[in-house]
Amino acid sequence: MTDSTHAFDAQTTVPAGVRFARSGPSYWRSLEEYAQTPEFEELLHREFPSQLDQWNDPIGRRRFLTLMAASLAFGGIAGCTRPPQETIVPYVKAPEEIVPGKPLFYATAMPRGGYALGLLVESHLGRPTKIEGNPEHPSSLGATDAIAQASILSLYDPDRSQTVMHRGAISTWDKFMTEMAAQREKLVASRGAGLRILTETVTSPTLSGQLRVLLEELPEARWHQYDPSARDNVRLGARQAFGQDADVVYSFDKADVVLSLDADFLLAFPGSVRYARDFIDRRRVSSGKADMNRLYVVESTPTITGAMAEHRLPLRPSQIEPLARAIAGRLGIERSASAVKLPAGVSEAWLNAVVKDLEEHRGTSLVIAGDGQPPAVHALVHAINGALENVGQSLSYIQPVEAQPVIHHQSLVELLADMEGGRVETLVILGGNPVYSAPSRLGFADKLKQVARKIHLSEYDDETSFLCDWHIPAAHYLESWSDARAFDGTATILQPLIAPLYGGKTAHEVLAVLRGRTGRTSFEIVQAHWRQEMDDDQFGTAWRKAVHDGVLRAAERIDPSRFRVEASGGIGRRPQPEAQTGSGTVEVEFRLDAALGDGSLANNGWLQELPKPLSKIVWDNVASLSAATAQRLGVENGDVVEITLDGRSLRGPVWIAPGQPDDCLSLTLGYGRTRSGRVGNGVGYRAAEIMPADGARFAVGASVRRTGEKHPISTTQSHHAMEGRDIVRVTMHQRVTDDSQSATPHSDELPSLYPEYEYTGNAWGMVIDQTACIGCNACVVACQAENNIPIVGKEQVAVGREMHWLRIDRYHVGGLDNPETYFQPMMCVHCEKAPCEVVCPVAATVHDSEGTSNMIYNRCVGTRYCSNNCPYKVRRFNYLQYTDETTPSLKLLRNPDVTVRSRGVMEKCSYCIQRISAGRIAAKIENRPIADGEVVTACQQACPTRAIVFGNLNDPQSQVRRLKESPLNYGVLAELNTVPRTTYLARVTNPHPDLPMPAAAELHGEPKVHADPNKAES
């Protein structure tokens, strides 16, 4: 693998340019070296997150040795020992673009549910260490989301499958190729009869190209697609509305009024990262803009989108279609009788306000339906947007991004029918894990048995692989040459950052084998495909540019006139999958998990330990329900219930979600894996167990039974009220624009006994805009990846020892039935009068001359006094050896510029001091000041909505300085005179004048301003 590393390092990949020098203790930890070390062999079979079982680990041999070591050290002997002998291993032939200590950045993209998110990946000496967004890429604009940030951990996951398996025995790629060669004879003869290929959503031009050619060769063969995150309803809705396939691209930057019908567009849509940016940019009043958009959300279980809404309305999924119909009725589109009657829980006032607002904003409004809603709702929404003249304005239609748009569920059902009918001899599953993800009712596993030859390509030896004859380890996307298209059709060429660590293969290579082109590398395949697309004479440069930029071309918008929905009766009323109906009284909905998605990354510790945006639960999925329903069922948090839907049932713990509609349980996919790896196995329940057979994402008539069992659930935040304390300040748009005194009722200026420190030179500070923070967690994982923050496991979180430097506090205001929700990212605020520093007996935490509060790990003895004296409780302590120092592959992952902390040491947010240092050194070498925006913290860089702004307070031109002067700016707990360097901008909301203002806005005893409608309408 050494040579192959060279192969692509040297010639083919194209660095996106060096940012700045970043040195580290392990510069020479290059792959070359690893290839030779025994660790690299061990890497294949070593315990993954050893910290998970650290807790119950008995005193074994290792313990005893540590014990001896510790007691020796205790005797002070450690003081007299010499540091271990280290070696330097230089290259034999140095690749020219690699400078030890300077990271390179390569453009690529992460395909998720088929859709690409454009990325720049940081690489140290050929090992990717950190993922950033690609500023050039429309789906990212430089930002990322939590899952993309975490995906780098999966790259190094030692649980990924490492060898080709044949009927449970270790085999080789060559053996596979020879067998396939033999098969191919027959297939060609039978024109491909009995050959079925099952993929996930395919947007890759190359892959679809390969498939088409294959299907031309073998016309009897069939290509099926099944993706648990597929958006069948959206597609059906479009077909019903227009009789043709089309994807929608929303332009939130043009929308003043947004109505979401169960659509979590800030987190769960392809393109959510971009949508979040555009949506928030229309709300940012701190940046002087006068007007501000308004968001109405109708949804079942609370989502971050709902949390951002001015007016949120909890409704059971099944009640949303009637509401949509009613709205359509008010707008004079829907003429059927059913249009008039309102679902329970919707007030006339509410409906009128929404309709009024929409009508007043023709062309600048936007109505969105969620993936979970039935096609009819989508059809209605198309009609409504059409009637409101939004098409071509706040949304536009494009040719489908999917290479071959299908209804995945139908496609799967057809395949299963063929399998059952014995018409399938060879089934090639390229990615995906249908045995786990497909609804159990479809009986995929059983029917698979009737297939003679089953081939599965996947990153893990998972549930599906287990039932297949051939398992081919798949290459991680950071190891692959490929391509993919984004939500708006933009194509990106994926380039590998590293040679496959475990010899993984790509779908391209497997298909090449099927076509008898054995041994073609995916590089050749992808390049060959684009050679056809691009004009030949400039191909070299064009290709280099495409790979370098990571952006190829967007799909052009289609003329809106082709999308008209005539006003009629019963839009979308046509033969459609009926919601599954059982005998029970409760409604169940199924959605992708906010942290794990569809579960393909279930073995990713960062995601498992990522607090869910609202419940803050880690290492579990729950059945969320409303307080009232819980009371009715006589259950409380953590009680295990049995949920039965039409004969099938599952057991899972319940969790009360404030704002959840009554009589509705929300289950999340992605958990209950059995062969995901040591991290993900046996975590949570498997929702697909009872999913309806018709592919609907919710069903009425489920019944719930108490089992009496308890299931301990770990959360990172157990208290949800602000206790009337001045923590998150909320104000109304009218107040901000009327007069600028609003958000800060009392000034933060306090007298101090101490003389002021003069901070000449740089003075680093941060401002967090709470209007912009959507609580999406991208920053949390970004921080974890940048700063080598370990995970601690469920038990330790339960004790209260999670290590995240950055947490997103979530507060509820108002009743349990439908409270307001506020997010507040909380990390070290770098107080100028830091209480933590004064109490440290060894000066392990002090200020530097630029005003950041530093934590010097190697000096820390661990008295934990600083944590006690920190009013923000943002310090984290290594109570045990949390950092996994035994798994070699994880050493490759670590950021060489950040010290890895050991047991017994305090740590906290450092303002990414390693990035500050790098920027400072770069500037000092050139004898120039550091430019604004030159130093960017990891959280800031990841944030989709640019809610976090970092910079030099002494630079009058800096953005952070300007924000600090905003009337919305305030310091949390500033009354303690800690003089925090990180301050917050009050959350601004823009409620409809006819509807109640947010309760939180009244907390600070400000007069209830009832703004004049004109202002609200502007």
Added chain:
Amino acid sequence: MNEPLDLYGLLAEFEHPEELLAAAAAAHDAGYRRVEAYTPIPLPGLTEALGTVPTQLPRLTLLGGLAGAAAGYALQYWVSVIEYPLNVGGRPLHSWPAFLPIVFELAILGASLTAVLGMLALNGLPRPHHPLFAVPEFRLASRDRFFLCIESRDAKFDLAQTREFLSALHPKTVIEVPR
């Protein structure tokens, strides 16, 4: 002055403190200067009777205390202001109020050590070996007997006369203490 070189002194044993006090006074009046009394308990007035000068210990102790305090403040000032000035939570480098507790503790420490070591030094302790320990009766000096010893190096010492003088004080016994 015929003083036998192999003699440490003459030891008189008494049963009651009052007798010893009287004897001590008498010996002093008789002009004996190298006289020492040995008692199981500190007897008020005994030193006066023997005409011993009061001790310097209190002054030494005071000096010890001052030294400790000075050292304490000097150390903290030097470290925090001169050697490695650090911005600790925005507090002044010379945070004198925060330095006082340690100054106080070190003052006490210095004084106490001086008091104890000074006492031992002035008393010429430790001295596990001493001629008196050779006298069997002397073991009772730490129980219930009171002794008066006129040492042979006393200018006025004369074995015969001194023995006579002591016996005149009606002791229980008079013992010759070998050197």
Added chain:
Amino acid sequence: MSGEIARTDTHADGRPPVLEPGHTYATVTDQISSIVLSRSTPRSWLGGFIVALGLLMVFLYATAYLLATGIGIWGNNVPVAWAFDIINFVWWIGIGHAGTLISAVLLLFRQQWRTSINRFAEAMTLFAVVCAGLYPILHLGRPWIFYWLLPYPSTLGVWPQFRSPLIWDVFAVSTYATVSLLFWYVGLIPDLATLRDRAQRRVPQVIYGILAMGWRGSATHWHRYQTAYLLLAGLATPLVVSVHSIVGLDFAASIVPGWHVTLFPPYFVAGAIFSGFAMVMTLAIPLRAVYGLEDFITLRHLGNMAKVMLTTGLIVAYGYLMEVFFSWYSGNEFEWSLTVNRAFGAYAPLYWSLIACNVLIPQLLWFRAVRRNVPLLFIISLIVNVGMWLERFVIIVISLHRDFLPSAWKMYYPTIWDFAQFFGSIGLFLTLLFLFIRVLPVISIFELRELVHETSEQVED
């Protein structure tokens, strides 16, 4: 038979005597030194020692596991980063206050009754300080570099941070340990001489001889000796106050609601004396029973200690009251919500049992009958010990588990290792104490002889 006879059968005021009548220099000397020298080891001593040793083993095992695994074996977390470790530290250091106080302060006030109890009170102090001193080291995340808290010229060129109350602790506790040791040892010297002279076999003669430093009771020596002893007493008195004030500052100097209380230093000192006397009582009562020392540790002693406990107990109660009052009067929302949380929050039962142990039950000591009822005194002293431990729990854990930002609020639950470490340290304490009883005079012999002398005079004149 020679020497004075103590004639202190009754006092004018009819209070019980500090020394039962009929004792002479000889009798007191013989009776007490015989405990160490001749008398055979009592069964109760053996039994107690074995129990203590067992607990000590628990302590050692827990400590070994702690060093090997990290303090994660305890229940501490964020926000409750201090729990049993510091609770135990403060509890022990508090107990370690009675000894020096009894010897020093009562000496300065010329309280005869101190004589019979100061010796083992001082010993108890030392051993309590030993236990206390271990916790600040063991509670460190990286205990093997505890010496970074000491100012020494390291190759790092960095020094301790003298603004931290923890550094004040280092100096206060080590000074206190040193001075207490000196005070105790100086007090021992004449008695060691006595033992040397009374020992029959050579080995004890040599050992006690070395320790006695050749003390021979000369008048001049006695003179300097008493000066030094008085000076030490004068120094130890402010020291003892300063030490627990500084421990109080560990909390008062922080900004945690419930810690940031200016009242802490004085009321920590009062609490320390309170718990210290309780512990002396807890130890004295069995001791006098087992070794038949009723003549020397009389009801007068127990009664006086009870009175001291009552007084300090009242001061502590006043402290609790003021805490509540100030949190209300300050109008500080954080302070007030803490007070409410103490009284009605998750840990409320502990708070109320603290009030019961430290405030209500000690009120029984108002009654003479109670003060003369030895078993009852024993029980009350035990209750006060528990109460003082609870007080530290209330102050440390309850204050930390809910401070400023509700998002960070967490519960704290101790683990089995927390308890092992705690009861283990009691084992360490008792082991040392039993050894002390076996090899050194538990009551100051020479001072008893003085007592015989003085009491006899009192009647004469």
Added chain:
Amino acid sequence: MPQVFHPSTNTVARASVFGGLFLIAAVVYAGNAFLRSSYVTQADVVRDQPVPFSHDHHVAGLGIDCRYCHSTVETAAFAGMPSTEVCMGCHSQIWKDSPLLAPVRESYAEGKPLAWTRVYDVPDFVYFDHSIHVAKGIACQSCHGPVDRMPLMRKATTLHMEWCLACHRHPELAVREREDMFKFERASTRQAGTVADGTFEIGPRFGGDHELANQGQRLVQQYGIVTKQLTDCVICHR
């Protein structure tokens, strides 16, 4: 009756009581001396290397510039170690079959890198950056000593934190003119003297020399060195 103790014990006893203090002092002193001894610090100890490379010969003898092999010293944190290719650049012509160079040829032929023993090794929590030091006038010699007189490589200092601090506290005593960065000077050419605490044995030594001291101040200005910033913990620890 016999004495319990022999007269000599008096002296012994006094010595042990009053000598105790001196004993403690002695132990502390010895401990410190030990920690700074080259047994612990490995200063001035020659390490075994796969190839007995002589800086003396290459630098002093042939006059090869430091940057020829340590090519990234001005641009990156890591000064850079020459790839085998670089060695072979010359040694494919000269000394091309010297047995000493066998490992080099082998490495080149088999593509197996040479594994040099680290001589200057700071702990993993210390982040040293060559480029900034060179840019701000700290010459190679300041830390690496008279490399041009080292037939075999050795560490010229303790690398103790106090040693780093000596310079970071008084950059004016260490900085040099740009053109002197890669030169090696004999002590004779400059007047001898030391920085305050004596741990700063190498680097320019001009304690008494006012002309040079002023020059140091001037350079500090010119390079824009913020002296107070140099002792920030995070300048080296992250």
